[in-house]
Amino acid sequence: MMLAAPLFTDTRLEEIHRRLLAYYGRPPERDLWDPLKQFIYSMLSSRTKTEISLEVIGHLEERFGSWENLRDASIPEIEDAIRVVTFPEPKAINLKTALEEITRRCGSLSLEFLKGYRTDKIRSWLERFDGVGVKTSAAVVNFSTLRRRAMCVDSHHLRVTQRLGFVGRSADARETERRLMEMAPVKWAPEMLDEHHSLIKIHGQQICAKNHPRCGACPLLDLCPAGAGEERASG
Known part of the structure; x- marks a missing residue:
């Protein structure tokens, strides 16, 4: 017996992706890092601008020479090396603790073993570390050489x-990712999910800003209840 096709297929995410791609162009191709480097970067990049985060990860590699040396450095030394990121004090503690714990659990400072795990197991394993939430675990599995399906929110x-x-005002990153992954076409490979993340990030920076969204210039205006309300208010 054949099952009936769904009565409604939500294609809004595909349409949004198409419009943003036409508006902004294709984002630069990501330089894929190994899982450990992406893990370190993502722990430090929270609430910090991308250009600053990239500067810091490069500085750590140059200053310490290896992630083992970073792990073995004192917390004040790590804090000094990452002082330009937001909240350097707790991040230094969480980073050192995580690197030590990875070494203790795995016998060496590497996350290459995660390649043999299911995606959901990788993420739950990573999220046990202090300072690591759903955004960081999604970044590690999607942006690194692991290249798994996830949506970094x-x-x-x-x-x-x-x-x-798509979600309520009180939704957190986990609920939002779950909803977006329900909407994302099954055919979207990890690379497409990464591209979608990048397009939405660019859009949030350039048009859909926190305090002063430029709704009149938005290519998604007719799809956006909030933008339509802004336009009526300003009109």
């Missing part, structure tokens, strides 16, 4: 998704 993605009405 940062503050821009959360804001845009809420304004589009």
Whole structure:
């Protein structure tokens, strides 16, 4: 017996992706890092601008020479090396603790063994560390050489998704990712999910800003309940 096809297929995410791609162009191709480097970067990049985070990860590699040396450095030394990121004090503690714990659990400072795990197991394993939430675990599995299906929801993605009405105003990153992955076509490979994340991030930075969204210039205006309300208010 054949099952009936669904009565409704939500294609809004595909349409949003198509419009943003036409508006902004294709984002630069990501330089894939190994899982450990991506883990370190993602732990430090929370609430910090991308250019600063990239500068810091490069500085750590140059200053310490290896992640083992970073692990073995004192907390004040790590804090000094990452002082330009947001909240360097707790991040230094969480980073050193995580690197020590990875070494203790795995026998060496490497996350290459995660390649043999299911995606959900990788993420639950990573999220046991202090300072590691759903955004960081998604970044590690999707942005690194692991290249698994996940949608990294940062503050821009959360804001845009809420304004589009896909989730409620109180939704967190985990709930938002779950909803977006329900909407994302099964055919979207990890690379496409990464590209979608990048397009939404660019859109949040350039058009759908936190305090002063430029709704009149938005290519998604007719799809956005919040933007339509802004336009009526300003008109």
